[in-house]
Amino acid sequence: MANQEILIYVSRPGPRHSYVFRELLGGLQGLRFEITHDDNKYKSATIPRLNYSSKELPGLQVVPFSDSNLPSWDVRPEELFQSNDLIAKSFYLLSRAEEYGDFEPDAHGRFQAEHSILYRLGLHRKPVVNIWVNELKEELKKVYPTLQFAERKFTALATIDIDSAWCFGQKGLARQMGGFVGDILKLQARRLLKRIEVWTGAKDPFDIYDEVCEMHQSRHIPLHFFWLLANRGKHDKNIHWKNERQQIRIKQLAEKHGMGIHPSYHSLTDPQLMAEEISRLNDILKSLERKKVETSRQHFLRLAWPTTFRQLLRLDIREDYSLGWASQVGFRAGICTPFTWYDLRAEEETHLTLVPFACMDVTLKTYMQQSPEEALQTCKELIDETAAVGGQFVSLWHNESLSGFGQWRGWPQRYHELLDYIRLALDKN
Numbered sequence: 001m002a003n004q005e006i007l008i009y010v011s012r013p014g015p016r017h018s019y020v021f022r023e024l025l026g027g028l029q030g031l032r033f034e035i036t037h038d039d040n041k042y043k044s045a046t047i048p049r050l051n052y053s054s055k056e057l058p059g060l061q062v063v064p065f066s067d068s069n070l071p072s073w074d075v076r077p078e079e080l081f082q083s084n085d086l087i088a089k090s091f092y093l094l095s096r097a098e099e100y101g102d103f104e105p106d107a108h109g110r111f112q113a114e115h116s117i118l119y120r121l122g123l124h125r126k127p128v129v130n131i132w133v134n135e136l137k138e139e140l141k142k143v144y145p146t147l148q149f150a151e152r153k154f155t156a157l158a159t160i161d162i163d164s165a166w167c168f169g170q171k172g173l174a175r176q177m178g179g180f181v182g183d184i185l186k187l188q189a190r191r192l193l194k195r196i197e198v199w200t201g202a203k204d205p206f207d208i209y210d211e212v213c214e215m216h217q218s219r220h221i222p223l224h225f226f227w228l229l230a231n232r233g234k235h236d237k238n239i240h241w242k243n244e245r246q247q248i249r250i251k252q253l254a255e256k257h258g259m260g261i262h263p264s265y266h267s268l269t270d271p272q273l274m275a276e277e278i279s280r281l282n283d284i285l286k287s288l289e290r291k292k293v294e295t296s297r298q299h300f301l302r303l304a305w306p307t308t309f310r311q312l313l314r315l316d317i318r319e320d321y322s323l324g325w326a327s328q329v330g331f332r333a334g335i336c337t338p339f340t341w342y343d344l345r346a347e348e349e350t351h352l353t354l355v356p357f358a359c360m361d362v363t364l365k366t367y368m369q370q371s372p373e374e375a376l377q378t379c380k381e382l383i384d385e386t387a388a389v390g391g392q393f394v395s396l397w398h399n400e401s402l403s404g405f406g407q408w409r410g411w412p413q414r415y416h417e418l419l420d421y422i423r424l425a426l427d428k429n
Contacts, residue, residue, distance in 0.1 A: 004030065004032055006025065006140075007033070007042060007049045009057055009059070010052050010053060012037065012069065014069060015347050015349065016342070020090060021087075022349070023339050024090055027340075029149045030149055039055075042058075052064055052087060062085065062087055064085050065083045070091040071091070071092055071097070072092070072097040073098065075092070075097070080092060090132060092117075093129055093333050093334035094129065094333055096332075100306075100344055108300050108302055110326060113325035118330070118334055124330035124331065125381070127337075130391055154391065154426060154429040156395075157223075158394075159224045159357065159397070160212065160224070160226070162225060162227045163299070164238050164400065165206065165238060165399070167403070167405065168205075206400055208399055208403050209249060212402055213253070213256065213257065217256075219420070224257060224258030224259070225253055225258065227262055227281065228262040229280045230264030235300060236264045236299065241277075247284045251284060254288060255288060259285065260294070261277055262297055263296060263297075264277060267298070267311075269308070274315060278296075296320050296322070309343070309350070319353045324357040324360060328368070329364065329368070330358065333356055335356060336386045338354065340352070341353070358393060360397070361398060362398070365411070372411050380421050383421060383422060390429070393422065
């Protein structure tokens with residue numbers, strides 16, 4: 001029978017150690033493990049052993065950055081990342097310790113990619129945690145050739161945020177007329193013409209749901225939507241959540257694809273507001289069997305650590321998809337596979353799964369100012385990095401960018417090519 005057990009020695013084990021080894025060796029490598037601080041038990045063990053201490057003991061040794069505890073926001077990351085302690089570095093990244101401390105937020109209160117240790121080291125476009133764990137696996141195999149690891153295969157998930165279900169339609173007379181006047185005053189002739197066309201029966205440019213579903217289904221690439229059902233405000237401009245046509249469309253999409261909530265701009269520290277918006281989506285989906293809101297992505301990717309995730313847990317959300325940067329593509333937590341959130345303030349592992357994404361349309365176009373062709377190449381490089389470690393490539397696009405309308409001319413075709421490239425990578429793996 002294949003050996004999948006390993007004994008780990010830690011001088012002063014704690015919940016951080018249990019968490020990080022569960023993620024790295026359990027989640028990523030499929031190993032069963034036990035942690036001990038008993039020298040005699042460790043020395044007499046006959047199964048493969050990993051010595052995570054500065055002591056001279058049998059087994060493969062990883063010398064820790066600190067024997068006292070795994071590091072959090074109180075560590076100097078530059079010093080930590082100069083060490084060879086992949087366990088500590090991985091915990092620092094997965095726990096998002098750098099986002100708990102003092103940092104200079106952007107205009108929307110977000111942790112900026114440029115302040116991340118990964119960005120400063122030029123590692124933000126590499127899934128370093130996956131890479132480190134694979135290196136550790138190879139070292140373990142040298143010492144214990146019979147140790148068996150789980151085989152990881154490349155997967156992909158496309159996600160679409162719906163901030164505004166329609167560009168011109170279903171918005172009520174007051175908003176329609178305000179937009180009409182605005183187009184005239186801003187001399188936006190093409191937009192004005194399209195608005196009039198929609199009013200007279202043409203298809204709304206943002207109504208591309210059938211086309212999006214078909215392009216994913218034909219390539220067998222899973223698709224997950226996140227829908228904004230907020231009260232209208234400066235940063236929340238979708239149509240009213242009670243709109244019947246919108247509710248019908250949500251249910252149609254949820255029958256075949258994933259459907260999650262897109263909590264509003266101010267929801268990150270407002271549990272009542274978040275609960276109300278989740279309840280709205282649950283009410284829409286209640287007629288569908290076994291459909292309940294369990295996935296979420298914050299609008300504008302706004303997160304408050306640990307408040308936002310604690311709110312999500314209390315509201316029965318099981319997966320959050322907000323973990324990515326607005327200003328840069330790459331791997332915010334240094335990983336390209338879903339992982340469990342560790343509440344660093346409470347010092348406990350939770351039941352919330354974080355699903356990181358690698359690239360977003362707005363990031364590529366607005367923040368990085370890339371052309372559609374440049375953006376496609378950037379995404380291909382991220383796909384290659386993800387496939388090399390058997391990770392999950394998650395992308396974030398909007399129905400607006402996939403419409404090709406206005407500023408997004410030329411982007412839908414590149415998205416088709418992106419899906420073709422993903423399909424090719426899936427077939428190779």
